[in-house]
Amino acid sequence: MTNPIPQDRYSRGLARLTEVDGAAGEAVIAAMADIAPDLGKAIIEFAFGEIYTRPGLSLRDRELATIAALTALGTATPQLKVHLHGGLNVGLTREEIVETILQMAVYAGFPAALNGMFAAKEVFAAREVAV
Amino acid sequence: MTNPIPQDRYSRGLARLTEVDGAAGEAVIAAMADIAPDLGKAIIEFAFGEIYTRPGLSLRDRELATIAALTALGTATPQLKVHLHGGLNVGLTREEIVETILQMAVYAGFPAALNGMFAAKEVFAAREVAV
Amino acid sequence: MTNPIPQDRYSRGLARLTEVDGAAGEAVIAAMADIAPDLGKAIIEFAFGEIYTRPGLSLRDRELATIAALTALGTATPQLKVHLHGGLNVGLTREEIVETILQMAVYAGFPAALNGMFAAKEVFAAREVAV
Amino acid sequence: MTNPIPQDRYSRGLARLTEVDGAAGEAVIAAMADIAPDLGKAIIEFAFGEIYTRPGLSLRDRELATIAALTALGTATPQLKVHLHGGLNVGLTREEIVETILQMAVYAGFPAALNGMFAAKEVFAAREVAV
Amino acid sequence: MTNPIPQDRYSRGLARLTEVDGAAGEAVIAAMADIAPDLGKAIIEFAFGEIYTRPGLSLRDRELATIAALTALGTATPQLKVHLHGGLNVGLTREEIVETILQMAVYAGFPAALNGMFAAKEVFAAREVAV
Amino acid sequence: MTNPIPQDRYSRGLARLTEVDGAAGEAVIAAMADIAPDLGKAIIEFAFGEIYTRPGLSLRDRELATIAALTALGTATPQLKVHLHGGLNVGLTREEIVETILQMAVYAGFPAALNGMFAAKEVFAAREVAV
Numbered sequence: 067m068t069n070p071i072p073q074d075r076y077s078r079g080l081a082r083l084t085e086v087d088g089a090a091g092e093a094v095i096a097a098m099a100d101i102a103p104d105l106g107k108a109i110i111e112f113a114f115g116e117i118y119t120r121p122g123l124s125l126r127d128r129e130l131a132t133i134a135a136l137t138a139l140g141t142a143t144p145q146l147k148v149h150l151h152g153g154l155n156v157g158l159t160r161e162e163i164v165e166t167i168l169q170m171a172v173y174a175g176f177p178a179a180l181n182g183m184f185a186a187k188e189v190f191a192a193r194e195v196a197v
Numbered sequence: 198m199t200n201p202i203p204q205d206r207y208s209r210g211l212a213r214l215t216e217v218d219g220a221a222g223e224a225v226i227a228a229m230a231d232i233a234p235d236l237g238k239a240i241i242e243f244a245f246g247e248i249y250t251r252p253g254l255s256l257r258d259r260e261l262a263t264i265a266a267l268t269a270l271g272t273a274t275p276q277l278k279v280h281l282h283g284g285l286n287v288g289l290t291r292e293e294i295v296e297t298i299l300q301m302a303v304y305a306g307f308p309a310a311l312n313g314m315f316a317a318k319e320v321f322a323a324r325e326v327a328v
Numbered sequence: 329m330t331n332p333i334p335q336d337r338y339s340r341g342l343a344r345l346t347e348v349d350g351a352a353g354e355a356v357i358a359a360m361a362d363i364a365p366d367l368g369k370a371i372i373e374f375a376f377g378e379i380y381t382r383p384g385l386s387l388r389d390r391e392l393a394t395i396a397a398l399t400a401l402g403t404a405t406p407q408l409k410v411h412l413h414g415g416l417n418v419g420l421t422r423e424e425i426v427e428t429i430l431q432m433a434v435y436a437g438f439p440a441a442l443n444g445m446f447a448a449k450e451v452f453a454a455r456e457v458a459v
Numbered sequence: 460m461t462n463p464i465p466q467d468r469y470s471r472g473l474a475r476l477t478e479v480d481g482a483a484g485e486a487v488i489a490a491m492a493d494i495a496p497d498l499g500k501a502i503i504e505f506a507f508g509e510i511y512t513r514p515g516l517s518l519r520d521r522e523l524a525t526i527a528a529l530t531a532l533g534t535a536t537p538q539l540k541v542h543l544h545g546g547l548n549v550g551l552t553r554e555e556i557v558e559t560i561l562q563m564a565v566y567a568g569f570p571a572a573l574n575g576m577f578a579a580k581e582v583f584a585a586r587e588v589a590v
Numbered sequence: 591m592t593n594p595i596p597q598d599r600y601s602r603g604l605a606r607l608t609e610v611d612g613a614a615g616e617a618v619i620a621a622m623a624d625i626a627p628d629l630g631k632a633i634i635e636f637a638f639g640e641i642y643t644r645p646g647l648s649l650r651d652r653e654l655a656t657i658a659a660l661t662a663l664g665t666a667t668p669q670l671k672v673h674l675h676g677g678l679n680v681g682l683t684r685e686e687i688v689e690t691i692l693q694m695a696v697y698a699g700f701p702a703a704l705n706g707m708f709a710a711k712e713v714f715a716a717r718e719v720a721v
Numbered sequence: 722m723t724n725p726i727p728q729d730r731y732s733r734g735l736a737r738l739t740e741v742d743g744a745a746g747e748a749v750i751a752a753m754a755d756i757a758p759d760l761g762k763a764i765i766e767f768a769f770g771e772i773y774t775r776p777g778l779s780l781r782d783r784e785l786a787t788i789a790a791l792t793a794l795g796t797a798t799p800q801l802k803v804h805l806h807g808g809l810n811v812g813l814t815r816e817e818i819v820e821t822i823l824q825m826a827v828y829a830g831f832p833a834a835l836n837g838m839f840a841a842k843e844v845f846a847a848r849e850v851a852v
Contacts, residue, residue, distance in 0.1 A: 094704065101711045102688050104513075109700055112505050113303045120497075123296035130258060131265035131297045135304045138266035138437075140796035141664030142304075142701035164757050165254035166262045172244045173266045173273075174437045175400075176764055177797035180749065187756045225442065232449045233426050235775075240438055243767050251759075269699075271534030272402030273439035295495050305699045306662075307502055308535035311487065318494045356573065363580045364557050366644075371569055374636050375827045382628075385820035392782060393789035393821045397828045400790035403533035404570035404828075427778035428786050434768045435790045435797075506696045516689035523651060524658035524690050528697045531659035531830075535697075558647035559655050565637045566659045566666075567830045568793075618835065625842045626819050633831055665795030666832035 076107070079115025086118065086125065086152040094148065129153035130166055137167050137182035138174035146182065150189040160190060207238070210246025217249065217256060217283040225279065260284035261297055268298050268313035269305035277313065281320040291321060338369070341377025348380065348387060348414040356410065391415035392428055399429050399444035400436035408444065412451040422452060469500070472508025479511065479518060479545040487541065522546035523559055530560050530575030531567035539575065543582040553583060600631070603639025610642065610649060610676040618672065653677035654690055661691050661706035662698035670706065674713040684714060731762070734770025741773065741780065741807040749803065784808035785821055792822050792837035793829035801837065805844040815845060 083091045095106035118128060129152050136146040153163055163186055171179035214222045229237035249259060260283050267277040284294055294317055302310035345353045360368035380390060391414050398408040415425055425448055433441035476484045488499035511521060522545050529539040546556055556579055564572035607615045622630035642652060653676050660670040677687055687710055695703035738746045750761035773783060784807050791801040808818055818841055826834035 097711075098704075098707060101714065102692055102707050105692050105695065105700075105703060105707055108505070108509065108692075108695065109704075112501070112509075113700055116501065116505075117300055117303055120296060120299075122292045123300070127258075127261060127293070127297075128300060130262055131300055132304060134262035134265045135269035135301060136701065139269055139305065139664075139701075140794075142699075142705065145304075145701040145704065161253045162258070165251060166258075168251075168757055168760050168763075169248055169254070169259060169262055170266060170437075171760065171763065172248055172438055173263060173276075174270065175433075175435045175440075175797075176760075176768055177435060177791065177794075177800040178437075179760060180753075180764075180800065181797065183753060183757050183760055187752075190756065228449075229442075229445060232452065233430055233445050236430050236433065236438075236441060236445055239430075239433065239767070239771065240442075243763070243771075244438055247763065247767075267439065270402075270439075271532075273437075273443065276439040276442065299495055299498050299501075301699075302498065302501065303700055306535075306695075306697045306702075307498075307506060308529065308532075308538040308697060309699075310498060311491075311502075311538065312535065314491060314495050314498055318490075321494065359580075360573075360576060363583065364561055364576050367561050367564065367569075367572060367576055370561075370564065370636070370640065371573075374632070374640075375569055378632065378636075379824055379827055382820060382823075384816045385824070389782075389785060389817070389821075390824060393785055393824055394828060396786035396789045397793035397825060398570065400794055401533075401570075401829065404568075404574065407570040407573065407828075423777045424782070427775060428782075430775075431772055431778070431783060431786055432790060434772055435787060435800075436794065510693055510696055513689060513692075515685045516693070520651075520654060520686070520690075521693060524654055524693055525697060527655035527658045528662035528694060532662055532698065538697075554646045555651070558644060559651075561644075562641055562647070562652060562655055563659060563830075565641055565831055566656060566669075567663065568826075568828045568833075570828060571830075621842075622835075622838060625845065626823055626838050629823050629826065629831075629834060629838055632823075632826065633835075637831055660832065663795075663832075666830075666836065669832040669835065 075111045075115035078119055079110040082114040082118045083110055086156055087148050088155060090148045090151050126157040129156055129158055134166050137170040138178055140178045140181060143185055146185050147189050150186055206242045206246040209250055210241040213245040213249045214241055217287055218279050219286060221279045221282050256287040257289055260287055260289055265297050268301045269309055271309045271312060274316055277316050278320050281317055337373045337377035340381055341372040344380045345372055345376040348418055349410050350417060352410045352413050387418040388420055391418055391420055396428050399432045400440055402440045402443060405447055408447050409451050412448055468504045468508040471512055472503040475507040475511045476503055479549055480541050481548060483541045483544050519550040522549055522551055527559050530563045531571055533571045533574060536578055539578050540582050543579055599635045599639040602643055603634040606638040606642045607634055610680055611672050612679060614672045614675050650681040653680055653682055658690050661694045662702055664702045664705060667709055670709050671713050674710055730766045730770040733774055734765040737769040737773045738765055741811055742803050743810060745803045745806050781812040784811055784813055789821050792825045793833055795833045795836060798840055801840050802844050805841055
C-alpha cells in the first residue's frame with residue numbers, strides 16, 4: 067500500500083526498460099519526446115516502473131506473456147519486435163519464442179502465428195548481424 | 198519429419214487434454230459431438246496432440262502464454278476459464294496468473310485486464326467450492 | 329450511377345431483410361425504435377436495401393461470407409445467430425455452415441470456431457423446436 | 460516533469476473516478492479487492508489520477524472518446540456501460556451518445572453499433588428507474 | 591422519416607467529405623473507381639451523406655470519436671491518418687488529438703496508443719511541410 | 722473415424738495448397754523452413770490436408786469464407802493477398818470477390834472494406850502483369 071515517490075518510479079522504470087528492451091525501448095521513448103512526452107513517461111513509470119518491477123512473475127515470464135499476447139492481437143508488430151528482443155535479453159531462448167508464437171496458431175489462427183514468426187525471423191537475423 | 202500414426206496423435210492428445218484441462222476440456226469435446234465432432238477431434242489431435250506435446254516449452258509456460266493471449270483478445274471468455282483451470286492444473290500459481298492478467302492492461306488495455314480478472318475470480322472461487 | 333428513390337431503398341431493404349432474417353431481423357429493428365430508429369433504418373436501407381440486393385453474389389454466398397466473418401471476429405454473437413438463421417433461410421445447409429465455422433479455426437483460432445459452433449448448435453436446436 | 464507524490468495520485472484519481480463513474484466505478488475497484496487490489500489501484504492512480512486529470516481535453520470529450528472506442532472494440536460491454544453512465548454524469552447528452560454509437564457503424568460495422576446501442580438502451584433505462 | 595432524393599445524398603455527402611477530409615478523402619474515392627466504385631459511392635452517400643451530416647453531434651466531436659476508435663482498433667492506419675487530417679480540418683487542436691490518442695492506452699493498451707501517436711506525428715509533420 | 726496415415730496428410734495437403742495458392746503458398750512454407758518448419762508442416766497437414774480437403778463445402782466456397790474473414794479481421798493482409806490469388810485460382814470471379822469485400826463494410830466497417838479492396842486491387846494488377 068505504500069508507494070515509492072514518483073522520481074523512484076521513473077528511474078526504476080527506466081532501469082527496467084533498459085534492462086529488458088535495451089536501445090530499442092529507449093528509441094521508442096525518444097520518438098515520443100516531441101509529440102507526447104507523457105506517453106513515453108507513462109510507459110516508463112507505469113508499464114516498466116510499476117508492472118515490470120512487480121514480484122510474483124519473472125521478467126522472462128513477463129516477456130513470454132507479452133510475446134504471446136502481441137502475436138495473438140496482430141495489431142502491434144513494431145512492439146512485438148521490441149519484445150522479441152526483450153525476451154531474448156532476459157533469458158528466453160529462440161526455441162521458447164518460436165514455440166510460443168507457433169502455439170498462437172491454436173488461439174488466434176495461422177495468419178497471426180505466421181506474422182509473428184516473420185517478425186521473429188527478422189529480429190533473430192538482426193541480432194546475427196549485430197554480433 | 199517422421200510422424201506418429203494418427204491413432205497415436207489422438208490418444209496422445211486426449212491424454213494431454215485430460216492432464217491440462219481435466220473434465221472441463223472433455224466437456225468441450227463432448228459438446229461438439231452432435232454438431233461438429235471433427236472440431237473436437239482437431240482440438241485433441243492438433244492442439245493437444247501436436248502442439249501441447251511438443252518439447253521446447255513447458256506445459257506451465259504454454260498455459261501462461263494461452264492465458265495472456267486469451268485475456269488480451271477478450272473474445273474467448275469460456276476458453277480463458279478452461280485454461281485458468283488448466284494453468285493451475287499444470288503448476289502455475291494464482292499469483293502468477295494474476296500477474297499475467299494484470300500485465301495485459303499494458304498491452305490490451307484495462308478492460309481486457311478487468312474482464313480477465315473477473316474470469317480468474319470465478320475460476321478461483323469454483324475451485325474453493327470444489328475442494 | 330442512377331439510384332432508386334429512398335422509399336424504394338427502404339421497402340426493397342425491408343423485403344430483403346424479411347426474406348433473409350425473418351422475424352429475428354425485424355425484432356432487431358423494432359428494438360432500436362425507441363433509442364435509435366435511424367440505426368434500424370440504416371440497416372434496412374444500406375445493409376439490406378443497397379448491399380444485400382446487389383447482383384454479383386448470391387444471397388446464399390452473402391450469408392456464407394457473413395457467417396465466416398462474424399465467427400472470426402468473435403465480437404457479435406447475437407448477430408451471428410441472426411445470420412445462422414438467415415443462412416439456413418436462403419439455402420445454406422447445416423453441413424455447409426458447420427464447415428464454414430470449422431474452417432475459421434484456421435484463420436481466427438479454435439476458440440472462435442468453438443464459440444461459433446456453440447451459436448450454431450443453439451440455432452439448430454431452436455429450429456427443431458420451432459418445427 | 461514534476462509529479463505529485465503518490466498519495467496525491469491516488470486521492471486525486473479516486474475523486475475523479477467518483478466524479479465520472481460514481482458508484483459503478485467504485486464497485487469495480489471493490490470487486491478487485493480480494494484478487495488483484497493493485498489492478499484497482501492502477502485504475503485509480505494511472506487511468507483516473509494521471510490520464511483523466513490531464514488538461515487539454517475536457518472530461519466530456521474523454522468520455523466521448525471512450526464510448527466510441529469501447530463500442531468499436533466490442534470486447535468490453537461491462538466497461539462500456541460504466542462509461543455510458545460516466546458520459547451522462549459529466550455532461551454528454553443521450554443524443555450525443557446515440558450519435559457516437561451510431562457513427563461506429565461506419566468504422567467498426569453494424570454489429571458493433573447495434574451491441575453498443577443495446578448497452579445504451581439498458582443504461583438509459585436503468586437511470587429512469589433510478590430516478 | 592422523409593429522405594432527400596439520392597442525388598442529394600451524394601452531393602451532400604461529397605461536400606461533407608471534402609469539408610472534412612479534403613484531398614485525402616477524394617483520393618480514397620478515386621482509388622476505388624476502377625475496382626469498386628460503389629464502395630466509394632457508399633462512403634460518400636452513407637458515411638458522409640447520411641451519418642456525418644446528422645445533427646446531434648458536431649463535426650469536431652465526430653472526428654474525435656473516429657480518431658479514438660481507429661486508434662483503439664489498430665487495424666486501419668491509413669484511415670486514421672485521413673481522419674487525423676480531418677480532425678484538424680474541422681477544429682480539433684493538436685493537443686486534443688494527442689490527448690485522445692494517449693487516453694487510448696487505458697482502453698486498448700500502450701501499443702495502440704504508440705502506433706496512433708506515430709500516425710499523428712507523421713500527419714502533423716506533413717502539414718508543416720505543406721504550409 | 723479412420724484417418725489416413727500422416728504421409729498422406731502431408732502429400733494430400735501439399736497438393737491442395739498448390740492447387741489453391743500456387744507459388745504464393747509454397748513461398749510461405751519455404752519462408753518458415755529455417756525458423757519454424759513445423760509451422761509450415763502444420764499449415765500443410767492441418768489447414769490444407771485436413772480442413773481444405775473436407776467434403777461438405779466446395780473449395781470456391783472455402784476461399785469465399787476465408788476472404789470474408791481476413792478482410793473483416795484486418796490483421797492479416799499478406800494472408801489475404803495469398804487467398805485472393807487462391808480464390809481466383811479455384812473459380813471465384815473478380816466480381817464475386819469485390820462483392821464479398823464490399824459487404825464486409827456492413828460487418829467490420831468501411832476501413833476494413835477499403836483495406837481489403839486495396840489488397841484486391843494489388844492482386845488483380847499483379848495477375849494482369851503476370852499474364
